[in-house]
Amino acid sequence: MCVYFREAYSKKLKKLSQMISIIISTHNKQYFDTVSENITKTIGNISYEIVPIENHAQYSICQAYNMGVARAKYPYFVFLP
Secondary structure, eight states, X not given: OOHHHHHHHHHHHHHTTTEEEEEEEXXXXXXXXXXXXXXXXXXXXXXXXXXXXXXXXXXXXXXXXXXXXXXXXXXXXXXXX
């Protein structure tokens, strides 16, 4: 990543109020726990929430993500399968 892009991206993140909702659709608790722990260790100084959607194949990925968006409290979303 070039330095200019990194600086511009960093400034843009600050303008976004640094609040994101990370929506994770999973059926595997161990996977969810590992991913959540990794996010917590590496996310930095950003306000975030993790919105878990337990999905044992009863929802399509779009349905699961829409449920996550409905539960989310922050305006910016990251989707993880």
